[in-house]
Amino acid sequence: MEMAGHLTSENMESGTIDLDLLGLRSGQGEVVSARVEPAAPVVGGIELGLEDDGVEARVEVSRTSSGFALRLLAEVTIAGSCMRCLEPATLRIPIESREVDHPGASDSELKSPYVDDGLLDLGGWLHDAITLGLPEQLLCRSDCAGICPDCGINLNDVGPEGHRHEPAPDPRFAKLRELEE
Numbered sequence: 001m002e003m004a005g006h007l008t009s010e011n012m013e014s015g016t017i018d019l020d021l022l023g024l025r026s027g028q029g030e031v032v033s034a035r036v037e038p039a040a041p042v043v044g045g046i047e048l049g050l051e052d053d054g055v056e057a058r059v060e061v062s063r064t065s066s067g068f069a070l071r072l073l074a075e076v077t078i079a080g081s082c083m084r085c086l087e088p089a090t091l092r093i094p095i096e097s098r099e100v101d102h103p104g105a106s107d108s109e110l111k112s113p114y115v116d117d118g119l120l121d122l123g124g125w126l127h128d129a130i131t132l133g134l135p136e137q138l139l140c141r142s143d144c145a146g147i148c149p150d151c152g153i154n155l156n157d158v159g160p161e162g163h164r165h166e167p168a169p170d171p172r173f174a175k176l177r178e179l180e181e
Helices: 122-133 171-180
Strands: 016-018 029-036 055-063 068-081 088-101 119-121
Touching: 016 122, 029 122, 055 122, 068 122, 088 122, 119 122
Parallel strands: none
Antiparallel strands: 016 119, 029 055, 055 068, 068 088
């Protein structure tokens, strides 16, 4: 685990960064790098996996006159099932998120939900940033044809033009068909 400043591996084991241990004065900044294992994102009740064992995150911490300005940078690979054909799908997502924490401010927009008493919850912040960076649908490829609604065959394997079914007969005309026979 690579870290900057006065942080040690004991400070990072829980996925938190003690901002006060950085010893920054107003106008100073520090970059903290850490390997974090955030909780897997859940979309539509389906848990997506993180392909790597942890995420290499970089946090740029800047001390302001009344608190901290924070910037999170990372890149993650999400793994799950394609929403159209159910085949395995992966997606690389760049993460960039910013937070401001001014503990004494009366405006809640200036208080980060990830900083509590000088401790930055890096795992929680990264989890939320990953979830916000997800597309509406995880696809194996952008032109995925999906599966046939009648028989369930993967249309990526046969192509939509090469796969046809006879249209189902209209049940309202069943008696007429009986007369025809």
